[in-house]
Amino acid sequence: MSKQVEDFDANLAGEEGKTEETKSSWFKRIKKGINTKTSEKKETPEGLWVKCPDCNYICTISELREHLFVCPKCAYHHRINSSEYFEVLFDNNEFIELFDNIRSKDFLDFTDLKPYKKRLEEIWSKTDLKDSMRVAEGKVNGQGLVIACMDFEFIGGSLGSVMGEKFSRAVDHCIAHGLPYMVISKSGGARMMESAFSLMQLAKTSGKLSQLSDAKLPYISLLTDPTFGGISASFGMLGDLNIAEPGALIGFAGPRVIKETIKRDLPEGFQRSEFLLDHGFLDFIVARKELKNKLATVLELFKN
């Protein structure tokens, strides 16, 4: 637990974590295989094999992919990115990506151990991602839906100005086309390198949700592992339906901070999806394999 918690901060700082669960390096190798944007990278032998962080079951990436990145043995849900979620949810993996022309800017000239600008440039050169959220419109079992999905590998899926702006434009797009809206969260929280601007995204996105609500369009918030801080203190918890994948770590304060504050160990299962459901903060938990059909059912019930 403690090691995983340390890494959680590392992700938010824009660094790679050290444990299986947080580093998702195997995943990056797959990405490079697909996109081959930055040169080379034939898949290394380790990259072909994945060990389940929960039950240690070892299988190939292609086997894991067939199971939607859910461990075939223990049903552990591996962390996946926007392209995998779009593939899981949109019919025939057909979708139109929206607002992908927006990207982050180092307006504050923020420098911690590395300048923010340099951090951004490094990620842009390593991946095809422009920022930590991608928005797409497509069909789910024939029904139109706009999905905004976070990418954890982009500075821990952190909430900054770009996510706030894409979120806002996605809501405008939903209102203009009468479409329901779904956000898939996977984030360590606010992007510290954007300081108060990142904080204000909580208010900005809430204002847009208020307009979506006035338009009587459904908003579904899917929380995945992990979802923390500014996300859970804003649109993450404001869904008409708040739903989650099994076993996802979800909370306001990170486990390390809580542990340091209360000076005792946290109970088993604390801040997991099942814990949130028991305390009344989720409408339901849904396994990735059932996600698409259940989502389609819900959308139909809202509509008819």
Added chain:
Amino acid sequence: MPTNANRQFLDFEKPVKDLIDEIENARTRQEKTKIDMTDLISRLEQNILEKRKEITENLTSWQRVQLSRHPDRPYTLKYIDKMTSNFVELYGDRNVKDDKAMVGGFTSLDGETVMIIGQQKGINTKMRQLRNFGMANPEGYRKALRLMKLAEKFNKPVITLIDTPGAYPGLEAEERGQGEAIARNIYEMIRLKVPVICVIIGEGASGGALGIGVGDKVFMMENTWYTVISPESCSSILWRSWEKKEVAAEQLRLTADKMLGFGLIDGIIPEPVGGAHWDYDGSAQILKNYLIPVLKELKQMSAEQRTNTRIEKFGRMGFWEEE
């Protein structure tokens, strides 16, 4: 307000402390020797004023953070007491309990009823515990929302006074949905039908501050800070060390002048020379004089105009590049 003998001093306030000590010495000597020291004392008092001014003229961001946390600084209930009359404190979230870190109630400001809500820090060791150092639990945010809704029902403006090192990161806080409570407040505040004015009077830390911080107008007092994370936590996460809080404070651009420059707040409310802790009456008077015309101006707008303007205002915040 503490007497000079009971004052506490930050390290950079030491020159003022020395002058105060000098005055005390002069008085003692006057007692003993019966030699008139009035001239010397009044000269020293003048020096104190100048020194207070001098000290706050060139503060680093971190020193500004320290001032916002000054142990003698006035808190929410002090401002309510000094600015308003007929304050009726209202307790509880009607659900779990009364959160002592969040206070509020109807009161009369310049002859008109307003709802004032704010975090409250304790004034001594015992009270600091009771007030949980101004760190509210979910029930605190839900109490605040209940009071805002009450104000909305009776068409009374809402004023929030923000002073928190953050929402409480506790086990029960998570069980009772700290994230949801703050999210709900932000969502409801942006569409609240009555005028809402928010003032950072001390520490404005992250979601814990924004949870009562969405308004038509948001102001910061001169010696306060407002951003997404405390400099200490930022240092520990981004610099992997607790030692970089000064640099973190600088990098976060968390002071009132920076925030105004970014367009993230609507104005800076001055404090008495040297900081609010030197003069409670003076601070409260300045704040009151500042609030009254703003309230008047906001009342002239329709509810719909206000909420739309609010949504648009926050909607403009952010920076990005478009290809």
